[in-house]
Structures are given as structure tokens and as C-alpha cells.
Amino acid sequence: MRSVAIHGVGISRVPGVHSTDFEVHRNWLALTNSLPLSKWYYEETSEWTLDYPPFFAWFEWTMSHIAKWVDPAMVVVENLGYASDATILFQRASVVVTEAVLFYAVVSIFADVADARKRIILTALVFLSPGLLFVDNIHFQYNGFLYGIQLLSIHALWKERYLLGGVLFAVTMNFKHIYLYQAPAYFVYLLSRYCFIETNGSFSFSFLRFVKIGISVISVFLVSFGPFIQHIPQVLSRLFPFKRGLCHAYWAPNFWALYSFADRVAIQGLKLAGKGAELGEVPSLTRGLVGNSVFAVLPNIEPIHTLILTVVFQLPSLYSLWKRPTKDAFVDSLVLCGFSSFLFGWHVHEKAILLVLIPLSLVATRTRRHAQIFYILSCAGYLSLFPLIFKATETPTKVIVFLLYAMTSSHFLAFLTKETAANKSERGLQLNILERLYVYGMGPLYIYAELVHPFVFGSRLEFLPLMLVSVYCSVGVLYSFVALSFLIE
Known part of the structure; x- marks a missing residue:
């Protein structure tokens, strides 16, 4: 199913489909192929400078040697915005091919599930993720490939191959540093599960094992x-650009979207009260690439504040994992560490919701409540990605894919949770009335944002529908985080 969707969206319509991230990766192909290594992290002919860790740079370098045979102009640094048919075809194909890593990882993880029907359903919940289709195959990134490596690391840990699991996760972080947010869960699990050895009911710390895992990573x-090594400060400055604002140009559906929205509401409240003059010039919160976000009413937020909040909300799951280092507890902590970073991190991209949804899909059928939370979060998370795919020609694809996944995942989740329920007569996900209303409310929201608003306002208030989608999805995302946190033992 996925391959058909990929080829239908990404290859059959080659001439017209490319995005900002498409040019980002084309530029990275060019600079890694055309320039010496010492200049990779300094090159700034394009505004889309290299800002991923070295393993991803080498990944681009490897692909560039194939790319130059497909279309030599593709790997010329000065060819900004270059998008020949051959270039688009090559880059689309590179995503499809590298997603084989994800498929292999998912199949490996669920290989021990005896029931073939259950195994296929569980595989589908991960591999047929609309988020990966939207972000990788339409918007254009390589998340499927990277999540494949991470899932292989999780599988290795589940099989008690701890050194391999640790190494594979270190590899993942060196491809994309966003995974650093989940490193605490790996550290606690490896420390408690691998470095402490149980003997006759008591535990002793193995310094040798600690050294082995440390050296490996x-x-x-x-x-x-x-x-x-001579360019570490420059590389780090690219990886952690704290000069960017708190919120991305399009607000990711997290706590800061609600915070920013509250500031906008407060501004309007003061204006209605006749105190608007006291505010002075109201700053923009959507500058995205440059400059810190400045709030007009609420206190300003600095990177250190986001770091503190992220760590604080990670601690409960890490403490639970330390006390009970089981496979389930590890995945729970992995999910909640990623969740905390998504909700409270600095300059979070909406695409980072996959950091939560992909590992959560592994345990989505553990209990009926897990299935309910996963369903609500997946609907909110995938809807929040719609603004990434803004071309009218892409509208049917994103709507159909979203609706198909919403309907089929609801059926699959209900089927699998019913199989494990004590009362076999229970049917469906059994969302409560507020949860159902929230999910159903996504339809009117989409119709307003995509159809009604442009018809009524034209080009005026163009950020309003984006803000409404972000805020609405933020409610579902925050609700899912709270609900999932209560499931920690």
C-alpha cells in the first residue's frame, strides 16, 4: 500500500512536486560533492546551510556521487533552486529506497508475534504512517530511514543485545541530533538493565560493562x-542555532503554541479595554528563522527555560524506568522523553511529532487506553502537518490518506484491543464524548481553514487558519501527553 502511495505521489507527478526541504537536500548534495570537507559547515551560498550531524553529511556525500551521474547540474552549489525532472526523480527515489531500512526494522520488531493477522496490522500502524508519507515523500525528508535505524536499536535492546542497541542509537543521533532528546531514556535503561547485574536478588554495579558501553557509544x-575536529565549534553552532525564535514560522502544536495564542488573546483584550497604546509595537511571533520571539503581555521565554521544563517533565518517566527497567517501561520513557521535548523544546518543528508517534505505535495496543491516546494523538499530529502540504494539487492526497488512516487505524486498534480485553463484547475504541467531539471537530476546522477562510478573507489574515489548526491540534497533543503520563507505573 505504502509503495503505491509513494510512487503515485512522488514519481508519477515528478514535474510539479517539490518543497523547501527538497532544495535543502539538493543543496547538501551539492556542497558535500563540490567542496572539501573543511568547508561543509561553513558554506552559505544558499540560506539552507548544512545543519545536521556529520553522519548525515556523509550520507548526502554518498548519494551525491550517484546524483552527479543522473544530472551533473544537481550538484553545483551555485544552482540555487535547481529542480530538473531528473533531480526530482532521483531525490524522490532516494527516499523510497532508503525506507527499506524502516520496513526491515518494523518487520523485525513484530516477527515474534505469532498471529499473522496481528503482525500485519501492527506493521501497518507503523509503516503506513501518514506523517512519514507527508513529511518524507511529499514535503521531502529522510525520517523513515532514520526511524528505521532507531527501531533497530530498540529491537536490539529488546533482544538483550545492549551494546548493539546503544551503538545503533548513537548512530541515529549522529544522523539527526533531534534524537538527543530521547537519549536520557537510553542512558537510564542501559545503566539499570546492563550495568547493574542481579545476583541472588541483589544488584551489583559492573564497571567493566559501564566502560564497554561507554567506549562503544x-x-x-x-x-x-x-x-x-578542527571545526567543532562551527559544527555545533550549526546544530544548535539558538538565535532562532522560540516558535517556528508555523507554530508546532505544542505548549508554546498555546502560550503564544494566549499572548495574542491578551493583546486583543487590552486593546478592547482601551489600553492598546501601552503595548507599543506588537512583535511578530512567526519570524521563524531569525531572532528570538518576544511576547507583548506574557513573560518572554529563553532557551534555558525550555530546557528546564523539558527535563522536569522527562524525570517522572525516567524515575519509573530506573525503578522498573522493563521493555514496556523503556518504550514509555522513550515516548515521554520525546513528548516532553516536543511540548516544551526551543524552536520545535511540527514534523517532530513523529518523534512521539513512531515509538508510541509500538505499544499502541498494549491496553485500550493506550489505543485511545494513540488514536487521538495521531489524528491531531497528522492534521497538524497539513500546512506543510499547501499546494492545491496535493489537497486530495493529504485528505484521502488522512481519512483512510483514521478509519483503518480505528478499526485495527479496536480489533487488537478487543482481542486482549477481559470483556469480549466490548467494541470500538470507546472514546468518551469529549474525545469524540474533539476528533469530529477536525472536519469543520479543516473546511474553515482550507475553504471558508480563503473565500471570505482572501489574502487577508493569512496566518489565522494556520494559528487555528496549530492551537486546536495543540489541545489534543497536550491532552494526550497528560493522559499518557498517568499510565506510568
């Missing part, structure tokens, strides 16, 4: 960053 970072 550090070696990955040395291989990754070693060739750039």
Missing part, C-alpha cells in the same frame, strides 16, 4: 566528529 561520536 563514544567511538561512534569519534568516528562521526573526528574528521571535523
Whole structure:
């Protein structure tokens, strides 16, 4: 199913389909192919400078040697915005091919499920994710490939191959540093499960094992960053650009979207009260790439504040994992560590919701409540990605894919949770009335944002529908976080 969707969206319509991220990766192909390594993280002919860790740079370098045979102009740094048919075809095909890693990982994880029907359904919940289709195959990134490596690391840990699991996760972080947010869960799990040895009911710390896992992980970072040792400050400045604002140009559906919305509401309240003059010039919160966000009424937020909040909300799941280092507790902590970073992190992109949804899909059928939370979060998370796909020609694709996944996942989740329920007569996900109203409310919201607003306002208030989608989805995302947190034992 997925391959058909990928080829239908990404290949049969090659001439017209490309995005900002498409040009980002084309530029990275060009600079890694055309320039010496020492200049990769300094090059700024394009505004889309290289800002991923070294392993991803080497990944682009490897692909560039194939790309130059497909279309030599593709790997010329000065060819900004270059998008020949051959270039689009090559880059689309590269996503499809590398997603084989994800498919292999998902199949491996669920290989031990005896019931073939259950195994297929569980595989589909992960591999047929609309988010991966939207972000990778339409908007254009390589998340499926990276999540495949991470899932392989989870599978290795489940099989008690701890060194391999740790190394694979270190590799993942050196492809894309957003995974750093989930590193605390790996650290606690490996420390408690691998470095502490149980003997006759008591635990003893193995310094040798601690050194082995430490050397294994550090070696990955040395291989990754070693060739750039003279340029580490420059590389780090690219990886962690704190000069960017708190919120991305399009607000990710997290706590800061609600915070920003509250500031906008407060501004309007003061204006209605006749105190608008006291506010002075109201700053924009949607500058995206440059400059810190400045609030007019609410206190301003600095990167350190987001770090503190992220760590604080990660701690409960990490403490639970330390006390009970089981496979389920590890995935729970992995999900909630990613969730905390998505909700409270600095300059979070809406695409980062996949950091939560992909690992959560592994345990979505553990209990009926897990299934309910996963369903609500997946609907809110995938709807929040709609503004990434803003071309009218893409509208039928995103709507049909979203609706198909919403309907089929509801059926699959209900079927699997019914199989494990004590009362076999229970049917459906059994969302409560507020949860159902929230999910149903996505329809009117979409119709207003995509159809009614442009018809009524034209080009005026163009950010309003984006803000409404972001805020509405933020409610569902925050609700899911709270609900999931209560399931921690």
C-alpha cells in the first residue's frame, strides 16, 4: 500500500512536486560533492546551510556521487533552486529506497508475534504512517530511514543485545541530533538493565560493562566528529542555532503554541479595554528563522527555560524506568522523553511529532487506553502537518490518506484491543464524548481553514487558519501527553 502511495505521489507527478526541504537536500548534495570537507559547515551560498550531524553529511556525500551521474547540474552549489525532472526523480527515489531500512526494522520488531493477522496490522500502524508519507515523500525528508535505524536499536535492546542497541542509537543521533532528546531514556535503561547485574536478588554495579558501553557509544561520536575536529565549534553552532525564535514560522502544536495564542488573546483584550497604546509595537511571533520571539503581555521565554521544563517533565518517566527497567517501561520513557521535548523544546518543528508517534505505535495496543491516546494523538499530529502540504494539487492526497488512516487505524486498534480485553463484547475504541467531539471537530476546522477562510478573507489574515489548526491540534497533543503520563507505573 505504502509503495503505491509513494510512487503515485512522488514519481508519477515528478514535474510539479517539490518543497523547501527538497532544495535543502539538493543543496547538501551539492556542497558535500563540490567542496572539501573543511568547508561543509561553513558554506552559505544558499540560506539552507548544512545543519545536521556529520553522519548525515556523509550520507548526502554518498548519494551525491550517484546524483552527479543522473544530472551533473544537481550538484553545483551555485544552482540555487535547481529542480530538473531528473533531480526530482532521483531525490524522490532516494527516499523510497532508503525506507527499506524502516520496513526491515518494523518487520523485525513484530516477527515474534505469532498471529499473522496481528503482525500485519501492527506493521501497518507503523509503516503506513501518514506523517512519514507527508513529511518524507511529499514535503521531502529522510525520517523513515532514520526511524528505521532507531527501531533497530530498540529491537536490539529488546533482544538483550545492549551494546548493539546503544551503538545503533548513537548512530541515529549522529544522523539527526533531534534524537538527543530521547537519549536520557537510553542512558537510564542501559545503566539499570546492563550495568547493574542481579545476583541472588541483589544488584551489583559492573564497571567493566559501564566502560564497554561507554567506549562503544563514544567511538561512534569519534568516528562521526573526528574528521571535523578542527571545526567543532562551527559544527555545533550549526546544530544548535539558538538565535532562532522560540516558535517556528508555523507554530508546532505544542505548549508554546498555546502560550503564544494566549499572548495574542491578551493583546486583543487590552486593546478592547482601551489600553492598546501601552503595548507599543506588537512583535511578530512567526519570524521563524531569525531572532528570538518576544511576547507583548506574557513573560518572554529563553532557551534555558525550555530546557528546564523539558527535563522536569522527562524525570517522572525516567524515575519509573530506573525503578522498573522493563521493555514496556523503556518504550514509555522513550515516548515521554520525546513528548516532553516536543511540548516544551526551543524552536520545535511540527514534523517532530513523529518523534512521539513512531515509538508510541509500538505499544499502541498494549491496553485500550493506550489505543485511545494513540488514536487521538495521531489524528491531531497528522492534521497538524497539513500546512506543510499547501499546494492545491496535493489537497486530495493529504485528505484521502488522512481519512483512510483514521478509519483503518480505528478499526485495527479496536480489533487488537478487543482481542486482549477481559470483556469480549466490548467494541470500538470507546472514546468518551469529549474525545469524540474533539476528533469530529477536525472536519469543520479543516473546511474553515482550507475553504471558508480563503473565500471570505482572501489574502487577508493569512496566518489565522494556520494559528487555528496549530492551537486546536495543540489541545489534543497536550491532552494526550497528560493522559499518557498517568499510565506510568
